[in-house]
Amino acid sequence: MSPRIERVRHPPLYAALHAACFDAPWPEETFAQLLALPTTFGLVAAAPAPAGFALVQVAADEAELLAIGVAATRRREGIGRALLAAACAHAKAAGAAALFLDVRADNNAAHALYERAGFAAVGRRPGYYRDAHGVHDAVLMRKALAIS
Ligand SMILES: CC(C)(COP(=O)(O)OP(=O)(O)OC[C@H]1O[C@@H](n2cnc3c(N)ncnc32)[C@H](O)[C@@H]1OP(=O)(O)O)[C@@H](O)C(=O)NCCC(=O)NCCS
Secondary structure (H helix, E strand, O other): OOOEEEEOOOHHHHHHHHHHHOOOOOOHHHHHHHHHOOOEEEEEEEOOOEEEEEEEEEEOOEEEEEEEEEOHHHOOOOHHHHHHHHHHHHHHHOOOOEEEEEEEOOOHHHHHHHHHOOOEEEEEEEEEEEEOOEEEEEEEEEEEOOOO
């Protein structure tokens, strides 16, 4: 069954979902600051309880996917695909002609998700991500929203 995707502005919910999706959780304050911006919107997937989220920033005719995640216990159910499609639709409705994102070069699951959704690599940022295991390249990807 498709998840219900809704625009939500509730920083504690994003902080909890982010912690369920990533090894290095972002603090609630980060979400509070981002969601306070008129250029940023967040989406939550309810399936039926909140199971994933996406955060998007729109600037003029370009949008950026700041983060997307599905709780580790709820992956491979189509929730990420639904969130990404909704992020594209909402960004397009907000006036964006393209959606950009950065993804770690070794994140195979995310690469597969993005490629299947029509994103293509348009650049590489060496050493963009740093964690306890070292530095990692980012791949910059883009999808035109006019032809979805
Ligand atoms: C990337 C992520 C959001 C995918 O969410 P998901 O709900 O599991 O993805 P979906 O079930 O919608 O999968 C859609 C398609 O993406 C691809 N895909 C997703 N996970 C995959 C995996 N682990 N391996 C290979 N392909 C994968 C498949 O093509 C899949 O379609 P299929 O199941 O019909 O084969 C999820 O793995 C996640 O939250 N990862 C941790 C956070 C993260 O890395 N976020 C992205 C940062 S840029």
